[in-house]
Amino acid sequence: MFKKILIANRGEIAVRIMRTCKEMGIATVAVYSDADKHALHTLEGDEAVPLGPAEPSQSYLAIDRIIAAVQQTGAEAVHPGYGFLAENADFAERCEREGIVFIGPPAQVIRDLGNKITARRIMLQGRVPIIPGMLAAADDPAVWAAHAEQIGFPLLIKASAGGGGKGMRIVHDPAELAEARRGASREATAAFGDGTVYLEKFLPKCRHVEIQILADQKGHAIHLFERECSIQRRHQKIIEETPSPALTPSLRAAMGQAAVTAAQAAGYVNAGTVEFILDPDGNFYFLEVNTRLQVEHPITEMITGLDLVRHQIEIAAGRPLALTQDELSSRGHAIECRIYAEDPEQNFMPSPGRIAFFKEPTGPGVRNDSGVYAGFEVPVAYDPILSKLVVHAETREQAIRRMIRALQSYAVLGVRTPIDFLLDVLASAPFQAGETYTDFIARHFTKWSPDRDTLDLAAIAYVADTMAPKARPAGRAAQPPAHPDPWHTLNHWRL
Amino acid sequence: MDYKLKYNEEIITLAVEAVGDGLLSATMGYKKMEVAFERISENLLSLRVDGRKHLAYVAELPDGKAVMVDGRTFLLADDRATGTRPRSGGANGPKAVTAPMPAVVTQILVAQGQPVEKGQGLVVVSAMKMDTVLAAPYAGRVTRINVAEGQKVSPRQVLVDIEPAVVDAAEGRKEAIHG
Numbered sequence: 235m236f237k238k239i240l241i242a243n244r245g246e247i248a249v250r251i252m253r254t255c256k257e258m259g260i261a262t263v264a265v266y267s268d269a270d271k272h273a274l275h276t277l278e279g280d281e282a283v284p285l286g287p288a289e290p291s292q293s294y295l296a297i298d299r300i301i302a303a304v305q306q307t308g309a310e311a312v313h314p315g316y317g318f319l320a321e322n323a324d325f326a327e328r329c330e331r332e333g334i335v336f337i338g339p340p341a342q343v344i345r346d347l348g349n350k351i352t353a354r355r356i357m358l359q360g361r362v363p364i365i366p367g368m369l370a371a372a373d374d375p376a377v378w379a380a381h382a383e384q385i386g387f388p389l390l391i392k393a394s395a396g397g398g399g400k401g402m403r404i405v406h407d408p409a410e411l412a413e414a415r416r417g418a419s420r421e422a423t424a425a426f427g428d429g430t431v432y433l434e435k436f437l438p439k440c441r442h443v444e445i446q447i448l449a450d451q452k453g454h455a456i457h458l459f460e461r462e463c464s465i466q467r468r469h470q471k472i473i474e475e476t477p478s479p480a481l482t483p484s485l486r487a488a489m490g491q492a493a494v495t496a497a498q499a500a501g502y503v504n505a506g507t508v509e510f511i512l513d514p515d516g517n518f519y520f521l522e523v524n525t526r527l528q529v530e531h532p533i534t535e536m537i538t539g540l541d542l543v544r545h546q547i548e549i550a551a552g553r554p555l556a557l558t559q560d561e562l563s564s565r566g567h568a569i570e571c572r573i574y575a576e577d578p579e580q581n582f583m584p585s586p587g588r589i590a591f592f593k594e595p596t597g598p599g600v601r602n603d604s605g606v607y608a609g610f611e612v613p614v615a616y617d618p619i620l621s622k623l624v625v626h627a628e629t630r631e632q633a634i635r636r637m638i639r640a641l642q643s644y645a646v647l648g649v650r651t652p653i654d655f656l657l658d659v660l661a662s663a664p665f666q667a668g669e670t671y672t673d674f675i676a677r678h679f680t681k682w683s684p685d686r687d688t689l690d691l692a693a694i695a696y697v698a699d700t701m702a703p704k705a706r707p708a709g710r711a712a713q714p715p716a717h718p719d720p721w722h723t724l725n726h727w728r729l
Numbered sequence: 730m731d732y733k734l735k736y737n738e739e740i741i742t743l744a745v746e747a748v749g750d751g752l753l754s755a756t757m758g759y760k761k762m763e764v765a766f767e768r769i770s771e772n773l774l775s776l777r778v779d780g781r782k783h784l785a786y787v788a789e790l791p792d793g794k795a796v797m798v799d800g801r802t803f804l805l806a807d808d809r810a811t812g813t814r815p816r817s818g819g820a821n822g823p824k825a826v827t828a829p830m831p832a833v834v835t836q837i838l839v840a841q842g843q844p845v846e847k848g849q850g851l852v853v854v855s856a857m858k859m860d861t862v863l864a865a866p867y868a869g870r871v872t873r874i875n876v877a878e879g880q881k882v883s884p885r886q887v888l889v890d891i892e893p894a895v896v897d898a899a900e901g902r903k904e905a906i907h908g
Contacts (some may be wrong), residue, residue, distance in 0.1 A: 584857035590788035594854035647788035695785035698766035
């Protein structure tokens with residue numbers, strides 16, 4: 235087993251990986267940018283190596299600097315987390331060349347599956363169902379128009395190198411096609427350095443259901459059931475749950491088998507996720523493979539009792555996967571809510587700034603994977619995820635109630651979060667009925683605004699706070715004064 | 730004593746009367762509430778409002794207080810203390826083309842002198858891995874572009890000046906608004 239692992243990531247996922255390493259007796263190396271000198275992952279790593287400026291290209295995406303940090307600290311393996319270099323085949327290849335173990339699939343598999351067009355061709359050959367659409371990149375507008383006509387509107391433009399909703403556009407009308415393609419391509423270039431986009435049929439009323447897989451180096455692959463991730467804003471998931479309210483045991487078995495087939499068709503090794511679109515008639519189509527640990531992996535850990543990061547590390551170290559499909563079972567129901575620094579009243583615009591107060595929920599079946607603390611300045615340069623609140627309970631209904639209780643006791647003051655929005659989603663009739671389709675937010679929550687009765691209570695609390703004297707503990711200089719410097723003032727923007 | 734609290738674009742007025750130690754009576758519109766309150770710590774208050782208990786978490790921020798009750802957080806400011814920093818995007822829409830946060834200009838979609846429609850995209854900015862198209866708040870003509878592609882911009886920095894298409898006599902606007 236490895237003695238030391240470098241975590242080439244930041245925030246909550248870096249912290250989460252370090253926790254498993256610590257339990258396995260593996261030393262951890264954190265890397266950090268100038269913006270993250272005091273970030274939680276920097277503090278929690280056994281060692282911490284500075285990378286450079288906040289700009290991701292100069293820090294968390296700077297392959298040379300990360301390789302140098304691995305060599306300097308003597309780490310034997312790199313865990314890339316999600317985002318940044320996690321699905322960067324060049325980075326995985328560089329690790330292979332330098333004799334560093336990349337905790338993830340081989341570079342060639344990342345390359346094949348990272349190109350969605352190639353992945354679609356692999357799945358077609360493996361007889362995994364795919365969404366009707368283009369199977370090759372094309373520049374010629376006439377070719378696009380022909381495909382568009384053949385597939386039929388509405389269409390979805392997707393980035394071939396894409397993920398996380400970047401470089402995606404829904405097109406309802408032929409007149410919008412050219413402009414949407416340019417916009418998607420520009421966004422894809424900015425996000426992935428590759429502006430290739432392609433067309434797929436857009437399936438409006440569908441669910442996003444993904445299957446977690448584990449595959450060892452010997453070719454043994456299993457699936458760890460599904461996650462339903464239909465509640466999305468800007469094509470980014472905000473609530474995930476497992477089991478999916480839509481799956482029957484036979485559909486679960488069929489999708490699980492398709493995911494294992496997909497993994498084997500691609501020569502997959504390590505933990506990965508096969509994403510599917512599920513239509514209301516129970517037809518499912520391959521969407522993409524995420525060749526990394528997924529943001530929402532904790533809900534799978536809750537229902538299976540497995541530590542996915544531990545399995546990733548063991549597989550990367552060459553150990554065979556001792557689990558068989560038959561011995562896996564799913565217990566209870568788990569839900570995750572992503573807590574971003576963003577403003578649900580302003581179309582979920584990011585809301586960076588200093589966290590002035592932070593109190594996490596606790597209690598039975600509650601887990602909060604957090605990367606922040608009170609006093610931390612949420613940087614502008616990165617994805618604004620603060621934490622992932624996860625609950626586990628016996629049934630879906632109990633899990634929803636547990637999540638509501640947990641959210642109600644989660645205080646994040648100083649940046650805006652969608653906690654109150656999430657509360658209303660969980661309490662809503664369509665969510666409770668399991669009517670979770672990918673258009674859920676657009677259909678039910680476009681005109682959302684915060685609860686008025688609670689606003690009245692907050693106004694009273696404001697006054698009470700003004701009237702109740704603040705006792706400063708005498709003789710103790712424990713609390714620093716809350717005087718913000720001008721940069722804090724400047725950073726706390728609102729639309 | 731009357732409190733005027735600013736929440737987004739609205740003003741919430743409370744008539745508050747201290748009726749004893751840790752006791753107050755608050756009137757908001759037609760609602761009158763009897764409140765008992767106790768400070769538990771710097772950031773925590775225990776409230777009893779009309780017999781129901783609530784915990785309230787409060788933090789002082791540069792532009793007001795963040796108050797969380799029952800999982801819902803509101804940013805409230807004393808209206809007498811603020812007023813210089815209007816929040817754009819209210820009932821009449823934003824009045825200026827500004828970046829909502831520290832961001833980088835990735836694309837400029839218009840040229841100086843160009844007429845623009847209300848809602849037309851002017852500038853694309855990128856922050857926290859997200860592209861945002863900043864749109865014209867009203868119809869008019871672009872009189873000046875104050876930024877270049879690749880430039881870092883701050884919130885409230887005006888990126889494009891627009892002269893409105895029609896001078897709104899009622900508001901007495903005569904010169905170009907810094908849009």
